[in-house]
Amino acid sequence: MNSSPLYSELDLVNLFVCMCLDHELPEIDNILKKEGYHLISIDRKVDTSSGSVKFDVLLSNKDKNVSLGFELKGKKASNLEKEQFDRYSNLSSEEYAKLGGVSSTNPQFHQLQTIIGINSINSKKVIEFIKKHHYKFPILAIDSSSITVKQDRIVDSSVHQHFERYFKYQSFISFIKFDKDTPLIQIAPSLITSIFKYAQKNKLIFTVDEILK
Structure with missing residues (x-):
């Protein structure tokens, strides 16, 4: 993505929102919706025993009893904070399923996975940070036309396969216009x-x- 501007956090939020719309857009496939995921929340703060957590985008699949929480680091990904990542790492899936608005028929066996989304040009820096602190978070490296998973596997193998093969897209629509950094x-x-x-x-x-x- 060297030839195009770095995506902001708001850009990345809109990108993932487009992938879970009810209808496929000409510019981007709604692959996450097709895999059964529904948008639960955007930038919602949830107080847990591990501390306050706030996924930029939270998706959930009731049938699979799986939720994917996206922590998106826009621009230069300069806000890598060990305290924040520790909260994600220590987060109880069962507790979050009960508190985070997730519809689960069996919270005890719910699987919640934190996924880090970044501009691909920053992937090396973020991977080094993840390895240094022994976190087990998949990383989605995003550029102006593709997304690919790096580091660990996504718990939903079907979703993992989409990004393992370099998911291609043309562009995305900005449904959400403002965020805290606007x-x-x-x-x-x-x-x-x-x-x-x-x-x-x-x-x-x-x-x-x-x-x-």
Whole structure:
């Protein structure tokens, strides 16, 4: 991906959201939806006995009793924190299944796996970090046209096979426009436009969700 800009965390979130849509897009196959995974949450904080964890994207397959929690490191992946990775490593699948909004018929045998998603140009640095601290997280290396799994295996072998063969895509759609790292100068024009639309209708009370539509 040297010839294209590094994806931000928000870009990576949108990329994985596109892969679990109900309908396949011309630009990208909804392979995770086809494998039975449903989007459970985005950037949701869950308090556990291991501490607070917040997957950027959480997907779950009720039939397989498996959840995949994606920790996405955008840009230069400079925010590699041992404390955060320790919480993921020590996280109880059963506990998270009960607390994280996952629909599991058998939480005791639920499998939750943390997967790290990064720009491929940073894969060497992240793999070194993972090996240094003896973590067992698969790494998805992402560039402007493909995704491939490195390091460990994804617990769902069908999903692993998709990424083992270099999953190809053309582009993705940004359904989610803002996140915690979006500069206010980028958010303001959209908010002002939305507020002005409601003001024109003489609607002076509205929700945050209505503004962000």
